[in-house]
Amino acid sequence: MTAIATPASPASRRRPAWFLPVVSLGGVAAYYLLLRFVFGIGEGTALQQVANALSTGAIYALVALGYTMVYGIIELINFAHGDVFMVGAFVSLFFLVQVLGNTGLTAPITNLPVLLLLIGAALLVTMPLIGLLNVGIERFFYRPLRNAPRLAPLITAIGVSFILQNIALVIAGSGDESSPQIFPIRDWRLSIGEITIPYLSLFVFALAMVLMVLLQTFVGRTRLGRAMRSTAQDREAAALMGVDLNQTIALTFLLGGALAGAAGVVWGLTYGYVRSDLGFNAGLKAFTSAVLGGIGNITGAVLGGFIIGFVEVFATTLGQTRWSQFVVFVVLALVLVFRPAGILGQQVGERA
Amino acid sequence: MRFRKLGALAVGGALVVGACTQTPAASPGGSASASAGGSAAGSGAAGDTSKGTVKIAVELPLEGSELAASQPIINGIRLAVKEAGGAAGGYAVEVPESAVYDDAVNGAHDPQQGATNMQTIVQDPSIVAVIGPLNSSVASAQIPISNEAGLLQCSPANTNPDLTKGDPAKELRPNPDKNNYIRVVTTDDVQGPAAAQYIIDNLGKKSVFIIDDTETFGKGVADAFEAEFKERGGTVVGHEGVPKTTTDYQSILTAAAALKPESIYFGGVTATGGARILKAAVAAGLGDIPYVGPDGINDGSAETPDSFLNLAGDDAKNSYSTLAGIGDFPAKDEFDAAYEAEYGEQATGYAATGYACAQVVLDALRRAGEGGGGSDMAALREAVRAAGTDSSVSYDTILGEITFTPEGDTSQRIISIYAYDPEAKDWAFKEQVDFGAE
């Protein structure tokens, strides 16, 4: 098993490098045409919905990466990961409120360099903090149970999830907290004729892609990344070859947490609110994404995130929002029953 | 319950003693319908308390965002009791902390907990009536119990029509002939249509996109709105159920914008997405059309934490809300002044309806006390129930003259319309629509 599959790993060796991007692009085009001509959605709306799906999907993908990497390396469904993401959104909110309060800036910020600086700073603060939070969770709650029967860490993860969610509930209350939307979502729009798409969607998508490419490169081409992959493949063998297991697993949690932190920043920019039960709702969908793509597979998690984003937006576009969660879970059920290893996961027997 | 009493005594003792030792004023059976005019003084005369002490229980969700709606109700009730001199019908009346029950579990109201609370409340012989709950779903779990126990229940906030009307209401009551449930606010089948009427007649908008939160209150009021809007010749371009667990609101409003509605109606409360949907609507380019919601979004000024206006900020510029109740009741200024003097803050939301419920209960107790009433608490409870639900009696409450239908609905079917005032950053009363007695 190659739990954390990368372009360099055997899993995708059989597919040429252009395969996935081309298929994805084709999928998006098909989606657009489906909305446009089969369901008769207007040109502008269909395009806007594609943009919405891209930014929603990007957030799911970022969170899904944390699920998939952790699963790949210690085979644990880290139920708390969605709540780690929620904490990230709160940290980002708190940071931005502080900065705005102390500098006299007001959202939205229309000065591009200042805006980018501020977003960069939010990422720089949130990502390491949330990464460390995730490492701490691993160190104190999961590591002691690494050799326990499987049910134990799984139940612990659910417990940690509820602890995080309820600490947030106690501190922030059950209502929404407004997150400063510093990116001018209303005014900065890409105009194609009558159609306008907020640049924010494109920015979020681009940011997520950059982070994912960085992650791929790290896992695929660095020494530490190789240690991660070897640990995922065979923990004992990796340990025998001199890989420091604890360090490698901690690194995995750090990276997963940092990406969840980035997702938290992006969340605040896009939706402008944070709430304590956010981690449960969004986390569930992100987890579904990871399973859909093939859990343990980095590319798969990204792909899964976008697919879930597109499925959700599809239900909404047709005016069936109340069924969207239902649809997402039915997709999950079908995948698990008919292709449990996910879209990009390997099927039984592929492993030598 | 002794334990609780002890706790209450330990602290509330000072207050109770204070009230008791005041020289009894010369108004035996101090009228519960003490007009709000005299309320500004804030210190009603202590009445005749020779027949003993009774309690009014309060049952509301006291956690999370719902506490913001519940606290003014409790304050209103206590104010009414205080202004009545803490007595009615020869009984001393208390609303101690130990008789305030919380039906919220994990941050939100819970029918099961509400039922458990009601089982406890009906067991306490010194409780003659209960005021609450806030949520209709809790009421449907409680009414079977309070009805069987014959305990007068007055809700300051329930608006679901099924609680009083038609077969569903009859099914809730083990003794349909002995109604025990009354409410001082009118129902969603009035509040929803009021919004429809306002949008078409006053705002001049002929089409609407409806969003509801798929919950009991939100969906109920949105459905009633939709029916009336169509009835009046308006076009409903879409009606979307959006559960509060939704994460991506942007695509919903993008889809709505494509239908080019002239207005948006939101059925729900702030906690289930009122402000989030508004923000997404503005981002989707629907910021210039009216955004109308029920009293679920009329939950305080921009300074109230977690309120609709607080979360929506400037995006609320085209927002309107309806309130199931009378907005400029005759004694509003006196009431507001008395409330502020007592609690150091402005009266919001359901403070006045809580006050009115307490007035009704006190008046029922007064009439029950006049008709005899000794130490037999079971008989007193039944007498209060019979007096409180008597549809031939007219109550002089702070909301004005009201009577109750045999089912327990108020005769006052008035809906107030509010609009956002960017200057005050608060809801400003626009007008009220009287749907007349049923």
Add this chain to the structure above:
Amino acid sequence: MTAAAVGRRGRRFGRDEFRDVLVRHRTVSILVGMSLVGFLLYFLPYVPPFSLFNFHQAWLNSFASAGVFVLLALGLNVVVGLAGLLDLGYAAFFAFGAYTYAYGASPFSGNHAPFLLMLFLGAVVAALFGLLLGAPTLRLRGDYLAIMTLGFGEIVPIVFLNTDEYTRGTNGIGGIYRPDLPILGPFGALDNFKYFVVMVFIITITMILLYRLQDSRIGRAWMAIREDELAAAANGINTVTTKLLAFAIGATTAGFAGVFNASKLTIVSPDQFLFAVSFTVLAMVVLGGMGNIWGVAVGAFVIALIQSTFLTQLNQFVSTFRGIPVLDILSRVNFIQYQFLLYGIALVLMMLFRPEGLFPSQRRRMELRVAEELDPEAEAKALEAAAASETVAGGGEPTDPVVVGAMGPPPGSDEDTARPYGDDRS
């Protein structure tokens, strides 16, 4: 031999014999035990401090409501504790039981079937859905199962919510008929004693059935699967059928709970069956001691009472401090709001420090502590104890977790972790 030694041995003998008798005559001991429990519970509220906290009738009501959670926890214990499958959507089966009763006996449906018939039907319907969910998913390995059940638990309330025409949607089905039973007669809203009696009765029956199952071939197969699925399969156990049965039995019990709760609350609505319920019941099972029927029942009962009665009373008690300096802060603490935080902390602490629960089953305890028990003497003792407590009625057990742990691959690669995830279809 000194007299003291004889005495000591005699005492030990006595205890073992007593345990032996309990195990051999399990049905009788449960009947006696539950009657005793019911009897004690009825009089408990008259005794301080209980009598100070609440009224007798209100206590009985709380007991009956707590019984619903006891049933749920007993059922989930079969799935999680005995068969070792993590079911995170257990509230869905509770919902099926409740809605079945709502259709069987309410003005909404126009039917008025007898309570006992509906109790049976509700359990059957829940079990059928258990099979329906289990059949395709139980082939999956454990953690996929957790996710599938979580998804199922999310979907079921959504479906009940969105199909208004058949379920009255968010309003729920109200005015459900209360039971009318022989001897007890028709039930009213305030007949807490009758509900209490019925609840004790249902729990007794459930416990007898569950103990019989646990001591049977099926029970041993569940435990074998829990301990080592591969070894169980190799020993000729049909793992899918056995797991499916655990699922169905668990669902059945939830069905009982659903019917009872619907008949008591007289309203069912989708928001009664959210993930919070599944989570609460899981916390009860873990705290009580996975695999130990009595432990789980006691754990569930105590937690449910704390939740429904104690925390509320605590809130009201501290609220009387309002206005007093220093204590005022305490008066603003809302203990109910903290309950899920407490559950979360409890789950984590239990898993880290006492995975076998507060009232452990001996066998489960050994299994969960397998990595720690390296001292051979302690192992031998634990083995002895386990043999005494668990296998008397069932005869010899084929597998022994300690031995597997000690002789097999190093602990780091216990059966599941060592297996590649592609294996889930094998």
